[in-house]
Amino acid sequence: MIALNQVTKNFAIGPATSFTAVDNVSLTITRGSMTILKGPSGSGKTTLLALIGCMTRPSSGRIMLQGVETSFFQASEAAEGFDSSSLPERFLTEIRRSTFGFIFQQFNLIKGISALQNIMLPAYPTGEQQPVVKQRALGLMEQFDLLRHRNSPVEWLSGGELQRVAIARALINNPIAIIADEPTAHLDSQLSQAFMESIGQLKDNGKTVLIASHDPIVYSSPLADQVVEMRDGRIVRQEPLP
Amino acid sequence: MIQHPAILALMTASLIVSGLLLYAGWFGIRILKNWDLASGSELQLNLERRTYLIATIMSYALLFQIISLFLYLYTADGLHILFTGAMCAAGTLQVNSYGYPTLILKLINCLLAGCWLIVNHADTRGYDYPLIKPKYVLLLGLVLLVLAETVLQFNYFLHLKGDMITSCCGSLFGSDKPSIAGELAGLPYRIMRPLFFSTMAVLACCGIRLYLKGTGGYLYAALSASAFLVSLAALISFIGLYYYELPTHHCPFCILQQEYGYIGYLLYATLLGGMVSGSSIGLLMPFRRRPSLAPYLPRLQQRLVLLSLACYLLFTALVSYRMLTANFRLGG
Numbered sequence: 138m139i140a141l142n143q144v145t146k147n148f149a150i151g152p153a154t155s156f157t158a159v160d161n162v163s164l165t166i167t168r169g170s171m172t173i174l175k176g177p178s179g180s181g182k183t184t185l186l187a188l189i190g191c192m193t194r195p196s197s198g199r200i201m202l203q204g205v206e207t208s209f210f211q212a213s214e215a216a217e218g219f220d221s222s223s224l225p226e227r228f229l230t231e232i233r234r235s236t237f238g239f240i241f242q243q244f245n246l247i248k249g250i251s252a253l254q255n256i257m258l259p260a261y262p263t264g265e266q267q268p269v270v271k272q273r274a275l276g277l278m279e280q281f282d283l284l285r286h287r288n289s290p291v292e293w294l295s296g297g298e299l300q301r302v303a304i305a306r307a308l309i310n311n312p313i314a315i316i317a318d319e320p321t322a323h324l325d326s327q328l329s330q331a332f333m334e335s336i337g338q339l340k341d342n343g344k345t346v347l348i349a350s351h352d353p354i355v356y357s358s359p360l361a362d363q364v365v366e367m368r369d370g371r372i373v374r375q376e377p378l379p
Numbered sequence: 380m381i382q383h384p385a386i387l388a389l390m391t392a393s394l395i396v397s398g399l400l401l402y403a404g405w406f407g408i409r410i411l412k413n414w415d416l417a418s419g420s421e422l423q424l425n426l427e428r429r430t431y432l433i434a435t436i437m438s439y440a441l442l443f444q445i446i447s448l449f450l451y452l453y454t455a456d457g458l459h460i461l462f463t464g465a466m467c468a469a470g471t472l473q474v475n476s477y478g479y480p481t482l483i484l485k486l487i488n489c490l491l492a493g494c495w496l497i498v499n500h501a502d503t504r505g506y507d508y509p510l511i512k513p514k515y516v517l518l519l520g521l522v523l524l525v526l527a528e529t530v531l532q533f534n535y536f537l538h539l540k541g542d543m544i545t546s547c548c549g550s551l552f553g554s555d556k557p558s559i560a561g562e563l564a565g566l567p568y569r570i571m572r573p574l575f576f577s578t579m580a581v582l583a584c585c586g587i588r589l590y591l592k593g594t595g596g597y598l599y600a601a602l603s604a605s606a607f608l609v610s611l612a613a614l615i616s617f618i619g620l621y622y623y624e625l626p627t628h629h630c631p632f633c634i635l636q637q638e639y640g641y642i643g644y645l646l647y648a649t650l651l652g653g654m655v656s657g658s659s660i661g662l663l664m665p666f667r668r669r670p671s672l673a674p675y676l677p678r679l680q681q682r683l684v685l686l687s688l689a690c691y692l693l694f695t696a697l698v699s700y701r702m703l704t705a706n707f708r709l710g711g
Binding site: 142143144145194195196197198199209210219220222223224225226227228 | 423431508671674
């Protein structure tokens with residue numbers, strides 16, 4: 138479970154330049170659920186995802202992670218959870234690698250290397266054996282119907298294929314949660330539906346899914362367990378009500 | 380005041396280190412007053428972020444603090460030619476009443492700085508800042524001592540005059556002198572030699588036990604401190620005699636000179652290394668059961684035991700080698 142308690146994120150703290158991107162947000166995301174953050178551009182969705190995914194720290198408030206086991210957090214303590222917002226940077230690196238899988242709006246795949254290498258990339262810093270990682274990557278390519286592109290440079294792939302490579306890459310370290318920021322922004326309706334089907338499979342497999350989107354195909358999806366509407370950094374509506 | 384490059388370097392560095400420590404001390408007071416990990420307040424999160432900056436600054440400042448002890452000794456030794464009567468650092472430090480107090484404070488600060496760096500290292504291994512408050516309490520003590528050292532060092536260098544007459548080390552460390560140095564020099568080698576080797580043997584046994592079984596941390600820390608003091612006393616009482624090959628020369632500073640291959644620096648560095656790593660084991664003992672440190676601290680303590688034993692055993696090996704190969708025998 139991910140629990141946000143009165144989380145605020147200010148940028149450029151100072152009397153003249155301060156900007157509050159996320160303002161006093163409290164939210165609970167249960168394990169294995171799908172949560173959609175919706176709202177207009179600049180409403181704080183991406184910042185909130187970055188806070189949850191340990192890519193930035195809050196200015197105030199706490200973010201608790203429960204049911205997450207790491208090398209530094211012993212299993213016996215797992216039930217209580219730990220506060221990811223207070224963790225030193227060296228621990229956050231491990232959380233980012235092992236707990237969250239990220240799917241970005243622009244996919245952020247690396248041109249010039251193959252789809253297979255792109256998928257394997259997040260596993261390199263973990264020190265895991267290459268053949269084991271490769272086997273897992275090939276398994277994911279098979280799951281997302283990408284095997285025939287295993288050796289193709291990513292610039293040869295279509296929009297939908299790029300999207301699926303990005304999903305496979307997010308899953309390579311077998312994370313607990315998938316975080317996707319506007320994943321359908323560059324896709325047509327058919328590919329967006331296909332994306333939601335893929336994400337639905339991940340949810341069925343027990344992954345926690347968190348998506349920021351203002352695409353109706355995403356936030357109106359019957360797969361969503363919780364839809365959180367944001368505006369000016371605040372939660373203005375939440376369905377179902379907490 | 381004598382305007383010597385090393386003196387200017389030491390004074391400038393002392394000012395910088397003192398300034399950094401004052402800033403860290405002020406931050407430490409804020410930590411001790413306001414730290415509350417359960418709180419998600421802006422102040423708390425700001426303190427959490429700032430603590431990395433302070434730890435990094437302190438690591439560099441305290442590393443220099445450790446180096447400055449040796450630079451101080453080296454400078455004092457190099458300046459002895461300016462003072463009538465001085466033969467080594469012993470005479471230079473005797474020129475005014477600030478020399479030896481500065482050296483003693485530097486030694487204490489060097490030991491405390493080493494301990495702080497180890498405690499800080501252990502703290503960064505825990506995900507919940509497990510040693511944050513003990514670390515800053517220790518730092519506040521260190522701030523006061525370093526400030527006192529800076530004042531004493533300034534006074535020492537400001538009151539150095541080139542035409543002063545001082546005492547030579549043979550006079551200061553004469554075994555017939557009614558002073559602490561004289562008392563140490565007068566310690567009978569028939570007692571000190573077996574005491575030194577038996578202390579090292581007991582320390583080694585205790586260290587091996589601590590490494591293998593993880594028990595006896597406090598005992599090892601106490602023995603490590605004792606071994607440091609016994610070694611210093613032994614160095615003055617009889618070890619130095621083998622280096623100088625003179626039965627009456629007990630000076631602990633002449634071995635820092637070129638004609639003895641600067642062996643003194645290595646001997647003192649091993650003693651300091653052994654003392655700091657050994658005593659830090661005791662400092663960390665109360666925190667072994669902290670959940671966030673439990674998987675890591677025993678391993679760190681094992682590494683510290685190895686380091687401490689290696690330092691003390693290297694010291695013992697060096698002096699034993701000298702005792703066996705020198706053209707000098709005590710007791711016929």
